[in-house]
Amino acid sequence: MSKLLILGIDLGTTNSLAAVFKPGGPVVIEDAAGQALVPSVIAFSEDSKSPAGGEDATLKITVGSEARAHAVENPTATVFSVKRLIGKTIDDVREDLSVLPYAIVAGPKNLACVNINGHIRTPQELSAIILGEIRDRAEAILGRKVTEAVVTVPAYFDDAQRQATREAGRLAGLDVRRIVNEPTAAALAYGLDRKKEEIIAVYDFGGGTFDVSILQVSGGVFQVLSTNGDTRLGGDDLDREIINLVTGEIRQRFGEELAFPPATRQALRNLAEAVKIKLSSEDHAAIAIDLGNGRSFERTITVEEFESLAGRWVDHTIEHCIRAMDDAGLTSADIAEVVMVGGSTRIPLVRRRVAEVFGREPYTAIDPDRVVALGAAVQAGILAGASRETLLLDVTPLSMGIETLGGAMGKLIMRNSTIPCSAAETFTTYVDGQTSVDINILQGERELAKDCRELGRFQLRNIPPMPAGAPRVKVTFVIDANGILNVSARETRSGREATVQVTPAYGLTKDDIDTMVKDSYTHAIEDMTQHRLIDVRNEVNRVLVAIDKALVNAGDILTDQQRETLDAAVADCRAKQESCEDPDELYASMKAANDAAAPLTQAQMDAVLSQAFKGRAMEDLGPQISKDEE
Amino acid sequence: MTEFKDEPKNAAPVKCSKCQATIKGTAVCDFCKSLNPAAASLDFFSLLGLPVVFDIDPAELRRRYLNLSRHAHPDFHVHDSQEVQSLHLQVSSSLNEAYQTLLDPASRAAYLLERLGGKSSADDKSVPDGFLGTMMMMQEEVHEAVDAGQAEELLRLREVLQTQLEGLVRRIGELFQQHQEAVICQAVTTDILNEIRKQVNAVSYVKKLLDMTR
Numbered sequence: 001m002s003k004l005l006i007l008g009i010d011l012g013t014t015n016s017l018a019a020v021f022k023p024g025g026p027v028v029i030e031d032a033a034g035q036a037l038v039p040s041v042i043a044f045s046e047d048s049k050s051p052a053g054g055e056d057a058t059l060k061i062t063v064g065s066e067a068r069a070h071a072v073e074n075p076t077a078t079v080f081s082v083k084r085l086i087g088k089t090i091d092d093v094r095e096d097l098s099v100l101p102y103a104i105v106a107g108p109k110n111l112a113c114v115n116i117n118g119h120i121r122t123p124q125e126l127s128a129i130i131l132g133e134i135r136d137r138a139e140a141i142l143g144r145k146v147t148e149a150v151v152t153v154p155a156y157f158d159d160a161q162r163q164a165t166r167e168a169g170r171l172a173g174l175d176v177r178r179i180v181n182e183p184t185a186a187a188l189a190y191g192l193d194r195k196k197e198e199i200i201a202v203y204d205f206g207g208g209t210f211d212v213s214i215l216q217v218s219g220g221v222f223q224v225l226s227t228n229g230d231t232r233l234g235g236d237d238l239d240r241e242i243i244n245l246v247t248g249e250i251r252q253r254f255g256e257e258l259a260f261p262p263a264t265r266q267a268l269r270n271l272a273e274a275v276k277i278k279l280s281s282e283d284h285a286a287i288a289i290d291l292g293n294g295r296s297f298e299r300t301i302t303v304e305e306f307e308s309l310a311g312r313w314v315d316h317t318i319e320h321c322i323r324a325m326d327d328a329g330l331t332s333a334d335i336a337e338v339v340m341v342g343g344s345t346r347i348p349l350v351r352r353r354v355a356e357v358f359g360r361e362p363y364t365a366i367d368p369d370r371v372v373a374l375g376a377a378v379q380a381g382i383l384a385g386a387s388r389e390t391l392l393l394d395v396t397p398l399s400m401g402i403e404t405l406g407g408a409m410g411k412l413i414m415r416n417s418t419i420p421c422s423a424a425e426t427f428t429t430y431v432d433g434q435t436s437v438d439i440n441i442l443q444g445e446r447e448l449a450k451d452c453r454e455l456g457r458f459q460l461r462n463i464p465p466m467p468a469g470a471p472r473v474k475v476t477f478v479i480d481a482n483g484i485l486n487v488s489a490r491e492t493r494s495g496r497e498a499t500v501q502v503t504p505a506y507g508l509t510k511d512d513i514d515t516m517v518k519d520s521y522t523h524a525i526e527d528m529t530q531h532r533l534i535d536v537r538n539e540v541n542r543v544l545v546a547i548d549k550a551l552v553n554a555g556d557i558l559t560d561q562q563r564e565t566l567d568a569a570v571a572d573c574r575a576k577q578e579s580c581e582d583p584d585e586l587y588a589s590m591k592a593a594n595d596a597a598a599p600l601t602q603a604q605m606d607a608v609l610s611q612a613f614k615g616r617a618m619e620d621l622g623p624q625i626s627k628d629e630e
Numbered sequence: 631m632t633e634f635k636d637e638p639k640n641a642a643p644v645k646c647s648k649c650q651a652t653i654k655g656t657a658v659c660d661f662c663k664s665l666n667p668a669a670a671s672l673d674f675f676s677l678l679g680l681p682v683v684f685d686i687d688p689a690e691l692r693r694r695y696l697n698l699s700r701h702a703h704p705d706f707h708v709h710d711s712q713e714v715q716s717l718h719l720q721v722s723s724s725l726n727e728a729y730q731t732l733l734d735p736a737s738r739a740a741y742l743l744e745r746l747g748g749k750s751s752a753d754d755k756s757v758p759d760g761f762l763g764t765m766m767m768m769q770e771e772v773h774e775a776v777d778a779g780q781a782e783e784l785l786r787l788r789e790v791l792q793t794q795l796e797g798l799v800r801r802i803g804e805l806f807q808q809h810q811e812a813v814i815c816q817a818v819t820t821d822i823l824n825e826i827r828k829q830v831n832a833v834s835y836v837k838k839l840l841d842m843t844r
Contacts, residue, residue, distance in 0.1 A: 178705070379705075391696065391700055392703075418729070418730065419723075421723045422720070422724075481703075
């Protein structure tokens with residue numbers, strides 16, 4: 001492995017995970033139990049058992065499966081689907097308000113924020129907690145420090161959403177070296193070993209977002225031809241259909257006034273998700289809900305019913321597919337393969353409709369939950385200099401322009417332009433001696449400025465005083481390889497740089513972020529050791545449970561000596577679990593136990609692999625089984 | 631697309647910032663293959679190392695674009711200095727624009743026309759004789775088909791327009807050929823360039839109508 005380690009992170013609406021690029025190809029990071037997916041769920045609770053003790057009880061933050069498991073008991077302090085909120089205003093997320101059990105409030109600049117027991121948290125801070133958890137796990141498993149990352153976002157994310165994601169990385173102490181589009185990442189993982197020149201489509205239907213991208217793939221070159229999508233269309237919407245059906249019928253039967261407290265809403269969400277998953281493999285699913293006071297609701301949902309509810313959402317995805325083909329100037333006959341990404345592509349209706357529109361069976365041989373992280377790792381490999389043969393040419397999903405006289409949108413960069421790309425526009429003054437000009441930057445496809453997304457107001461300052469119309473201020477707009485806009489300006493008559501003051505319409509200014517980062521450092525220094533100790537203890541617990549489980553399943557494969565080493569290491573770790581106050585020492589002990597359990601893990605993984613890939617040709621397996629060791 | 635390029639500075643050779651060799655109007659240094667610091671201000675043909683003619687081979691264009699992108703793409707320079715990164719960002723974005731401009735025959739024609747000293751679309755909005763009449767009729771038909779939601783009729787109109795577009799591009803190719811011959815004979819080229827302007831303007835009309843059929 002190269003000296004430089006950049007972590008590839010798929011920061012998903014429902015689940016997040018990481019992968020790294022190894023000489024043999026990208027590898028997903030799994031814990032001792034083979035788990036890679038971390039639910040993107042955060043739970044906040046007052047920690048009574050805090051090591052700080054008694055009166056100074058600290059806020060305990062848990063992330064992942066544990067947080068998810070307690071969502072029903074703790075509905076208002078459990079946050080999920082943060083990705084639906086990031087980079088958006090409260091007005092953008094009105095529809096989500098009634099479904100999400102936690103409180104969404106307007107923060108600074110009308111940004112959608114989350115109120116947890118009186119603490120207002122931005123989606124950036126919340127995403128940072130998830131990113132931090134993913135990083136911590138990766139560090140524990142890789143046994144080295146991680147400071148750089150590639151983070152994926154939906155291709156259809158706009159500038160504000162991309163900026164916000166990068167800010168989240170920064171808050172988590174990660175240098176986000178690249179924001180990569182999820183369908184592009186998937187294509188990277190899919191096509192890495194393919195030599196043949198072909199055009200592929202990536203259909204990415206996730207928990208909260210939908211993207212479709214068309215790419216030309218040939219000899220290590222991945223060129224995106226077009227992309228289309230909707231950043232608020234995902235599996236969550238299908239869950240919501242089921243929830244609405246059930247709550248509607250419950251109200252009909254037991255009275256309109258029946259309220260659904262947050263805990264019930266959370267339980268309904270879990271139920272809807274379970275129903276959806278069940279209906280992917282069976283033709284009906286039974287529901288039973290205890291409403292208290294001796295009232296209960298039972299019902300069976302059939303696949304047909306579910307499909308009629310899900311139909312309009314799936315139809316929307318198909319419309320985006322058609323638009324993407326149109327934009328690329330192609331028809332379905334030109335598409336050689338349709339790669340399916342995201343958990344929602346497991347739904348049979350989705351697969352049928354995709355097969356219809358592209359006129360071919362979609363490619364489902366790669367794990368739709370992991371392929372994006374694998375692709376992020378490939379991109380990380382490119383950035384780290386490990387792979388010079390691979391060239392990624394992505395596009396900007398939305399047109400960028402400025403507000404012109406009369407409130408129209410004057411497009412400067414068209415959607416689907418290959419990034420990086422740039423455009424320039426010359427501005428002048430209207431009044432003698434005027435020294436500053438305001439410009440409103442927009443993103444979107446609509447004709448009127450008010451229908452487009454306002455990215456920010458840019459103020460050109462320090463223009464030399466001249467008669468009206470004399471100054472020529474050339475403003476250059478550059479969309480970089482992250483799909484993020486950068487602006488610079490120069491007064492061409494005098495050759496002076498005009499200062500560009502960027503005030504993002506949404507999101508945070510650089511100063512805001514700096515303050516937040518500083519704050520988190522201040523706190524970090526105060527209780528870093530204690531937090532680390534708690535984290536390592538949790539990790540120890542997980543590792544010990546996983547080893548016990550593995551011993552039951554495959555303990556007999558160990559040689560006597562291996563068994564002896566493992567038992568000693570486990571005993572040491574168990575003894576130190578509660579008593580040891582030094583996180584580093586405890587970590588070392590845990591690592592020893594984990595290392596000693598390696599033969600077990602390998603045996604289990606082999607068993608799982610041979611189970612999962614039974615009857616499939618080797619070349620269908622894709623890069624995720626690459627077992628290269630460093 | 632907004633025109634923002636500074637005047638191409640092909641004529642002025644620059645020194646390679648790495649090996650000090652002289653770079654004459656190419657994107658990378660012939661000797662050490664590092665990027666020409668002035669590459670972003672080269673004209674699109676020079677940037678891609680292609681002769682300044684209309685008739686180019688798309689496969690060759692793509693090959694050169696991809697090769698140069700491997701030198702210029704910011705992905706390969708994330709750990710370099712701010713200055714180096716900024717240069718690669720600029721050159722890479724110029725390459726992307728150059729490739730897209732030269733790939734499409736219509737935009738290639740418009741670009742080449744101005745490169746050869748022809749009038750800009752802002753200075754000369756004229757179209758070939760009889761063209762406007764045909765377009766008015768077509769436009770009406772497209773509007774009707776769109777309003778009535780006649781998908782098949784739209785498809786037919788799109789094909790008609792596509793054929794028209796191909797005809798115009800062929801004609802433009804012939805005119806550029808004539809222009810080249812005229813230059814060799816040191817004959818006057820103004821009329822030819824003006825005629826190309828008309829054809830290129832006609833192409834923009836047809837393209838706008840094509841967009842409406844989608």
